[in-house]
Structures are given as structure tokens and as C-alpha cells.
Amino acid sequence: MKLRKKVYMTAGYNTISLGTGRKEFHPKKQRPGLEHYIKEAGVAVLEQIGGAKNVDEGVISNFIAARFNKQANLAGFMPYIDEGLKYKPAVRVEGACGSGGMALTTSIKSILSDTADVVLALGVEVQNTYKAIYGADILAQAGWQKKRKDGHAYFFPGQFSDRAGAYYEAYGEDYARKGMAKWFALMIENARLCETAQEFHNKTPNLVDFHLANKPNGRFFVDNLNVFDCSKVSDGASAIAVVSEEGLAKIGVAKKDAVEIISFAQVEDDITKDPENILELSTIKEAVRQALTDAEITVDDIGTIETHDCFTIAGILGVEAIGLAEAGKGAGFVADGNTARDGKIPMNTTGGLVGWGHPTGATGIHQAVTIWEQLTGKAGAAQITLNANKPYGLTVNMGGDDKTVAVIVYKKG
Amino acid sequence: MNYLEKLQNVSVLGAAGKMGSGILLLTAVEMADQSLLPENKDKHFVLNAIDISSEALEGLMKYLKTQVTKIAEKKTILLRKLYADRRDLIENFDIIEEYVFDVLSIVRPSTNMEVAYNSNIIFEAIKEDPALKVKIFTQIKNNNKNNPWFFTNTSSIPITNLDRDAELDGKVIGFHFYNPPAVQKLVELIKSENTLPEVEEFAYKYAKNLRKKVVPSNDFAGFIGNGHFMRDALHGISEVQNLCDDNSLAKSIYMVNKVSQEFLVRPMGIFQLVDYVGIDVCHYIMSVMNPYLEKENLHSKLLDAMLNAGIKGGQYSSGAQKDGFLKYEKGRPVAIYDLDLNKYVEISEYKEEADKQLGKLPDSYVPWKATLRMRNKNEVFEKYFADLGQMDTLGAKIAKKYNAKSNEIGKQLVANNVAANQQDVNTVMLTGFFHAYGPINEYLK
Numbered sequence: 116m117k118l119r120k121k122v123y124m125t126a127g128y129n130t131i132s133l134g135t136g137r138k139e140f141h142p143k144k145q146r147p148g149l150e151h152y153i154k155e156a157g158v159a160v161l162e163q164i165g166g167a168k169n170v171d172e173g174v175i176s177n178f179i180a181a182r183f184n185k186q187a188n189l190a191g192f193m194p195y196i197d198e199g200l201k202y203k204p205a206v207r208v209e210g211a212c213g214s215g216g217m218a219l220t221t222s223i224k225s226i227l228s229d230t231a232d233v234v235l236a237l238g239v240e241v242q243n244t245y246k247a248i249y250g251a252d253i254l255a256q257a258g259w260q261k262k263r264k265d266g267h268a269y270f271f272p273g274q275f276s277d278r279a280g281a282y283y284e285a286y287g288e289d290y291a292r293k294g295m296a297k298w299f300a301l302m303i304e305n306a307r308l309c310e311t312a313q314e315f316h317n318k319t320p321n322l323v324d325f326h327l328a329n330k331p332n333g334r335f336f337v338d339n340l341n342v343f344d345c346s347k348v349s350d351g352a353s354a355i356a357v358v359s360e361e362g363l364a365k366i367g368v369a370k371k372d373a374v375e376i377i378s379f380a381q382v383e384d385d386i387t388k389d390p391e392n393i394l395e396l397s398t399i400k401e402a403v404r405q406a407l408t409d410a411e412i413t414v415d416d417i418g419t420i421e422t423h424d425c426f427t428i429a430g431i432l433g434v435e436a437i438g439l440a441e442a443g444k445g446a447g448f449v450a451d452g453n454t455a456r457d458g459k460i461p462m463n464t465t466g467g468l469v470g471w472g473h474p475t476g477a478t479g480i481h482q483a484v485t486i487w488e489q490l491t492g493k494a495g496a497a498q499i500t501l502n503a504n505k506p507y508g509l510t511v512n513m514g515g516d517d518k519t520v521a522v523i524v525y526k527k528g
Numbered sequence: 529m530n531y532l533e534k535l536q537n538v539s540v541l542g543a544a545g546k547m548g549s550g551i552l553l554l555t556a557v558e559m560a561d562q563s564l565l566p567e568n569k570d571k572h573f574v575l576n577a578i579d580i581s582s583e584a585l586e587g588l589m590k591y592l593k594t595q596v597t598k599i600a601e602k603k604t605i606l607l608r609k610l611y612a613d614r615r616d617l618i619e620n621f622d623i624i625e626e627y628v629f630d631v632l633s634i635v636r637p638s639t640n641m642e643v644a645y646n647s648n649i650i651f652e653a654i655k656e657d658p659a660l661k662v663k664i665f666t667q668i669k670n671n672n673k674n675n676p677w678f679f680t681n682t683s684s685i686p687i688t689n690l691d692r693d694a695e696l697d698g699k700v701i702g703f704h705f706y707n708p709p710a711v712q713k714l715v716e717l718i719k720s721e722n723t724l725p726e727v728e729e730f731a732y733k734y735a736k737n738l739r740k741k742v743v744p745s746n747d748f749a750g751f752i753g754n755g756h757f758m759r760d761a762l763h764g765i766s767e768v769q770n771l772c773d774d775n776s777l778a779k780s781i782y783m784v785n786k787v788s789q790e791f792l793v794r795p796m797g798i799f800q801l802v803d804y805v806g807i808d809v810c811h812y813i814m815s816v817m818n819p820y821l822e823k824e825n826l827h828s829k830l831l832d833a834m835l836n837a838g839i840k841g842g843q844y845s846s847g848a849q850k851d852g853f854l855k856y857e858k859g860r861p862v863a864i865y866d867l868d869l870n871k872y873v874e875i876s877e878y879k880e881e882a883d884k885q886l887g888k889l890p891d892s893y894v895p896w897k898a899t900l901r902m903r904n905k906n907e908v909f910e911k912y913f914a915d916l917g918q919m920d921t922l923g924a925k926i927a928k929k930y931n932a933k934s935n936e937i938g939k940q941l942v943a944n945n946v947a948a949n950q951q952d953v954n955t956v957m958l959t960g961f962f963h964a965y966g967p968i969n970e971y972l973k
Contacts, residue, residue: 246601248601248604248620248624249620249621251620252619252620252621255619260618263618263619264615264617264618267605267608268604268605268607268608268620269605333605334605335605336605
């Protein structure tokens with residue numbers, strides 16, 4: 116969608132992504148709940164924008180707290196962040212792992228409709244409440260429930276294992292695994308530069324070899340992926356302020372400290388249908404096409420991308436769907452280092468879902484926060500050097516198996 | 529022998545005990561897995577959990593629920609296939625819950641031994657008391673029309689004697705699990721002089737389905753595992769006596785325990801192991817073995833004295849270690865019982881001096897745990913023991929003597945025809961006692 120007025124994002128914040136890998140995580144130790152993460156991220160954004168009085172509306176994204184935490188009606192946690200949000204409008208949005216992107220597009224639409232100048236967009240998920248074997252059931256609700264019975268015990272790893280298997284068959288397994296191993300290695304290396312990342316403490320040497328040495332084994336997991344091909348089970352929240360030009364003035368943030376939203380596309384595919392082409396993330400491809408068309412730019416104008424690598428194979432297929440490589444060439448494109456932080460197109464510069472973590476309902480917002488940090492020079496140790504000729508950033512957030520997709524194009528404000 | 533037919537009605541005696549509960553768990557899971565195979569859908573399985581304590585049986589059912597849930601969580605991929613035709617079971621949650629229910633439905637807890645009168649297989653894991661075992665076997669045999677087979681978990685009583693005294697006509701076999709049965713991979717299999725081939729055949733198939741490693745042992749009291757352990761422990765006690773001339777009892781125990789754990793690179797020191805098994809249990813096993821040994825006297829006055837002082841070791845039902853020779857805090861030894869003083873003496877009081885007397889470990893020392901995953905374990909031990917061999921410290925001397933004794937005990941088990949070969953002795957110590965290397969080794973030659 117082309118925007119009828121200027122919209123900005125600023126004042127982003129991520130909590131840590133807590134789960135296996137973090138030193139402070141122990142499965143048997145009590146952990147903070149939803150409220151903790153919502154409050155931490157919410158308060159951190161309010162501090163940067165002059166407090167709750169400046170907020171007109173809240174949008175909270177979450178996939179499935181009703182099951183992970185036995186909690187619904189999450190909009191009610193907005194005033195819990197700050198009393199100043201009491202009696203202000205708030206809405207909760209859900210699009211599985213694409214919920215965060217949906218919160219951003221919903222917030223943008225509030226600005227465009229002139230009903231708000233400052234929207235607090237906040238995503239949260241707390242998933243370590245169940246063992247992985249049960250978490251897999253809960254996450255499976257991102258697919259069509261009628262397919263659950265015949266699906267894999269680890270439903271989504273099973274879905275993407277099938278995609279990986281098809282990719283192996285079409286383009287060669289060793290070739291594909293090398294690309295996937297490189298994707299994993301790059302994500303861990305990037306995460307080591309970001310203090311909030313779940314893999315921040317990761318010290319494993321020779322990551323590519325390490326990944327390749329762990330052969331997929333369908334007896335214990337899925338046929339075509341190992342556990343390092345998968346994103347993390349994470350607890351965490353991310354938040355950002357979505358504002359109009361007037362809003363920026365109101366909260367006292369300079370344009371240089373914000374990113375401007377150039378275009379966005381939020382698209383849906385039929386959840387009851389199998390992928391038309393298992394070798395392609397067709398919905399992402401369409402959403403990227405729409406967003407780039409509306410922004411009147413090409414993929415070559417983009418300086419950094421955050422894409423939805425819930426699995427390494429989704430990272431590779433994402434590279435192809437975005438248009439960085441032709442079908443079947445994505446694995447090679449990644450293996451050659453093109454997506455590294457100093458490569459042709461730096462991707463997932465704080466580790467993505469594989470390295471930073473994947474608190475599902477927060478992920479889309481985490482992506483936006485990373486792009487905001489990179490484009491405004493606030494990424495700290497993870498800061499990349501941007502090419503002045505490529506001033507745009509891009510986020511791709513996906514819910515389910517390529518069903519709910521939000522793509523946003525950003526530019527430094 | 530029809531494996532499935534036999535397996536359809538089994539009784540476990542002493543089902544709520546430490547060994548019995550593990551045996552019951554594994555058997556219940558095996559029965560449930562068999563019942564879920566498409567070809568067995570019409571078959572009916574019964575597993576009687578028999579124990580004298582009703583309260584303990586209640587605890588057993590809770591233990592089973594927890595453990596079966598864990599097992600189901602680990603094999604959900606397989607279970608989804610086994611329950612594929614149950615369209616009502618959709619999520620892993622549903623499938624795991626159903627499996628736990630199916631396993632527990634096979635189990636019939638009872639305090640009445642009469643329920644065993646309908647069983648084909650009787651698994652016995654009661655007290656290590658030959659007379660009691662014979663009495664119960666006889667009673668069941670006389671009342672059971674199915675000609676049941678008896679599987680005994682004894683770790684020390686000769687099977688031939690049980691067979692003869694209970695007049696079982698070869699329908700008996702020693703099936704010795706290691707503690708805890710659900711975890712330990714080893715089973716010692718002991719035939720009596722008359723054990724029927726079909727009983728042995730069933731035992732092998734059952735062990736294989738439980739994914740256990742079978743080491744056959746000949747029918748000598750104590751078999752391979754306790755045959756080694758009891759003598760190894762007595763050697764440790766004799767070393768304590770040597771040290772006692774110049775050191776306090778507590779300090780001497782500390783030193784031998786340290787040498788047997790660290791210098792010998794074992795999972796725990798010999799006195800900690802005695803505590804783990806139970807001073808009373810070790811004492812009892814020796815007294816059971818002793819009458820069958822002609823040239824040897826397996827007996828320790830130190831163990832007698834500890835029991836007289838009311839100190840038994842062993843574990844709480846939670847699995848936590850009770851105080852024995854050593855006093856434990858959060859599983860770690862903090863003090864040692866000194867019979868001369870009738871109290872526990874803090875290790876910190878003599879540790880420094882004792883460590884100094886023993887001397888340092890060789891630089892090539894690697895702790896036991898670190899050796900387990902090493903691919904070049906043999907090389908590591910060759911280097912370590914070569915270095916140890918060069919040393920003349922007190923610690924090294926005791927360790928070298930200890931290793932030689934352990935070696936000798938192992939070889940004696942083969943010479944006396946308890947074990948078929950040296951490899952079997954080493955396998956038992958490696959898998960049943962979690963040693964990192966076998967007692968029969970050439971490291972110090």
C-alpha cells in the first residue's frame with residue numbers, strides 16, 4: 116500500500132529472548148511471565164517518547180497466550196504498562212508467528228486513518244511454559260487444525276522438513292545443506308553481537324562444520340532438518356512507537372532518530388490449502404512484490420533485510436522469494452556469504468529467528484526494531500555499515516506455512 | 529515358546545520396591561507397546577503389581593504415571609503412528625495422555641499374592657532372603673495351573689539352589705537388573721543347572737525388547753557384578769585398616785575413598801558406592817554369598833560395626849542419599865563417620881593433610897565424567913596410568929595396588945567360571961557400574 120501521509124517508527128526496544136542458550140535460562144527454574152515482558156518493553160518505549168500521555172492507542176500482538184499461558188484478552192495489559200494508558204483504546208491482533216507484523220500494519224493504518232498520531236505497538240510471547248513436544252501442538256495451530264492429525268509430532272518442523280526435502284530433491288542435498296549450514300552460522304555470529312539475543316552466549320567453534328556434522332534423523336526429530344535448522348523456543352517482547360509527522364513533534368523525537376515507512380503489504384493465503392509450489396514461499400513473494408512496487412524501488416535499493424527464518428530453509432526460500440536469487444540459487448547465494456553482515460545484502464543482522472530468537476507474537480516487531488536500529492545507527496556492536504546508495508530496509512514476517520505475511524519498506528527519517 | 533502368549537499375564541513380586549518398580553515400569557511399557565501393534569489388537573494384557581505395602585503401591589502408581597509420561601514424550605513420533613487409526617486423538621497432548629492411560633490400565637496393583645496364581649511369568653524382586661523366596665515360589669507353583677516361569681532379580685543367591693529348593697524343574701532364571709532398572713542398560717542373566725531352553729529364549733527376547741544389554745553369568749553366588757564389587761569393597765576396607773595405624777579412621781576412609789574415585793578415575797569412591805547400595809545391603813549380600821564360597825570369607829567387621837551403630841546408608845524414596853560412611857549435603861560428602869569417636873567428623877578437618885599425604889594426581893589426570901565421551905579414551909588411560917606408574921606417592925601406591933586387586937578379582941571370576949570371559953567382566957563393570965575402563969586391563973603392566 117502506498118501511504119497517503121508520512122508514517123514513522125521510533126523508540127524501539129527488545130527484552131532479552133529467553134530460552135535454551137541463555138545462561139540465565141534453566142527449564143526447572145521459575146521464569147518471568149507475560150506481564151513482566153509486556154511491562155519491560157512497554158515502559159522502555161514510553162520513556163523514549165515522553166510518557167503514556169503522548170500515546171493515543173495501543174496495539175498488542177501475540178500468537179497464543181490462551182494456551183501457552185492460559186491468558187486471553189491481552190489488550191487489557193496495555194494499561195498495566197502505565198496507568199496513563201487506562202481508558203485509551205487498545206486492540207490485540209493475532210496472525211500466528213506473523214502477529215507482530217500485523218500489529219505494525221494495524222498501527223500504520225491507525226495513523227493513516229487519522230485516528231491516532233502515536234501508537235504503541237508491542238508484541239509478546241512466553242513459550243517455555245511447555246516442553247517442546249507439547250509446544251509443537253500449540254504452535255501447530257498456526258496451520259489448519261484439520262491437518263493436525265496426519266501431521267508430524269513436531270508439526271511445523273515437519274512442514275518445513277517437507278519443503279527442505281523437496282528442495283534437496285530438486286537442487287541437490289549437499290548443496291542445500293551447505294547453504295542451510297551457512298545460514299545457521301551467520302545467524303549465530305550475528306547473535307553474538309547482540310546482548311538481547313538468545314544465542315548471545317553461544318561459543319560453538321566452526322559453526323558450519325558443526326551444523327553439517329549433525330545429520331537430520333527422522334527417528335528422533337524430522338527427516339530433513341536437525342534442531343539447529345530450527346528457530347528457538349523463546350520468551351520475550353518487543354515494542355516500537357508508530358507515529359505520524361505530528362506525532363514525532365509531539366514526542367520530541369527528531370526525524371533522524373526515526374525510520375519512515377515507505378510502503379507495506381499485508382496479505383493472506385487460504386489456510387486450508389497446501390502450498391501450490393512447495394519449492395517457493397509464494398505468499399511472501401507476492402507481498403514483497405506489492406510492497407516494492409508501491410515503494411517504487413527494486414530489491415537492489417535495499418541495504419538490509421530482516422526475514423522470517425523460522426527454519427534455515429525458510430531463510431533460503433526467503434532469499435529467493437524476496438528476489439535476491441533465482442529459484443534453486445538461494446542456497447548458493449547464502450553459502451557464498453552474500454547475506455553476511457559485510458556481504459552484498461546483510462540479512463538478519465542481530466541473528467534473526469535462528470539466532471536472536473523467536474518469541475512468536477513479538478518477532479515481527481523485533482524485526483522492525485532491528486531495522487530502526489540499523490538505519491539510525493543505534494545497533495551498537497551489531498551495527499553494520501550501510502551503503503549510501505541503498506537507503507532502504509525491509510522486513511518480512513510470516514505466520515503459518517506462508518499464509519499470513521506482512522512486508523514493510525523503511526527508510527531513514 | 530510363544531513370547532506374546534507368555535507375556536499376556538505377568539506378576540511382579542515386590543513391585544513397589546526400588547528394583548520392582550523399575551521392572552514393573554519396563555514390563556508395563558513392553559506389554560502396552562505389544563498391545564498397540566495392529567496384529568495384537570485383540571489380545572488382552574495383565575500385569576499384577578504385588579507388594580505387601582498398600583501405601584507403597586499408591587506411590588508406585590504415581591511413579592508409573594510420571595515415568596510413563598516421560599517415556600511417551602520421548603517417543604511421540606512413534607506413538608503417533610501406533611495411534612494413527614484413532615482419529616479422536618489429534619494432538620501430542622491427546623496421544624501421550626492416551627498412552628499413559630493404556631500403560632497404566634495394564635497394571636493391577638494388589639497386596640494379595642493370590643493374583644499371581646493366574647500368571648505365566650512371575651518376576652520376583654523381593655528381599656534378598658533365600659528361604660523367603662523359596663517359600664513364595666513354592667506357594668505360587670503349587671497354586672498356579674499355568675506352569676509359570678520364575679524370573680528372579682536376585683543379585684547374589686545361586687539360581688540352582690532356588691530351583692532345587694522350590695522344586696521348579698528348571699522353570700526359573702536369574703534376571704538381574706541393575707539399579708535403577710529403567711536407566712541401567714545391563715542385565716545379568718543366570719541359568720540354573722536345569723533352566724529350560726524356552727525360559728532362556730524368552731528372557732533374551734524380553735531383554736532385547738527392553739533394549740537391555742545381556743551378560744550371561746554362571747551360577748555362582750554374587751554372579752559377576754557383586755562378585756567383583758563385594759571383593760573390591762573389602763579390599764578398600766583392608767586399605768583403610770592399613771592406614772589406620774597412623775591416621776584416624778575417618779581420615780583413612782577419606783583417603784581410600786579419594787584414591788578409589790580420583791586416582792582410579794571411577795564415578796564414585798568405594799565408600800560412597802557402598803553407601804549408595806546400602807551398608808546393610810552389602811552386608812547382607814556378603815552373608816548370602818559367603819556360605820557358597822569354600823576358600824574365601826567375605827565378611828567385614830567394619831560393616832558389622834557400622835550396622836551396630838545404626839548407620840545403613842541407602843537411599844530415600846526420593847532417590848536422595850542417606851548418610852552412611854559418608855554424610856551428605858545436597859548429594860556431596862561433607863563428613864565421615866568415625867566409629868572410634870561415634871560421630872561424623874567434618875572432612876575439612878583432615879582434608880588438607882590427607883591430600884598432602886596422598887600426593888598430587890598425575891598431570892594427565894582427566895576426571896571420570898570427562899572421559900565418558902572421549903573417543904580416544906584408551907589412549908587417555910594409557911597415558912594416565914603410565915604417568916601414575918612412575919609415581920611413588922602414597923596415593924599412587926594405593927591406587928596401583930587397588931588396580932592390581934581389581935584386575936585380580938576380575939580374572940578370578942573368569943578362572944572360577946563365574947564369567948565366560950574377561951570381556952564379560954569388563955562389560956558388567958562398564959555398563960552396570962559405569963566404570964570408564966574395565967577392571968581387567970593392561971594399563972599398569
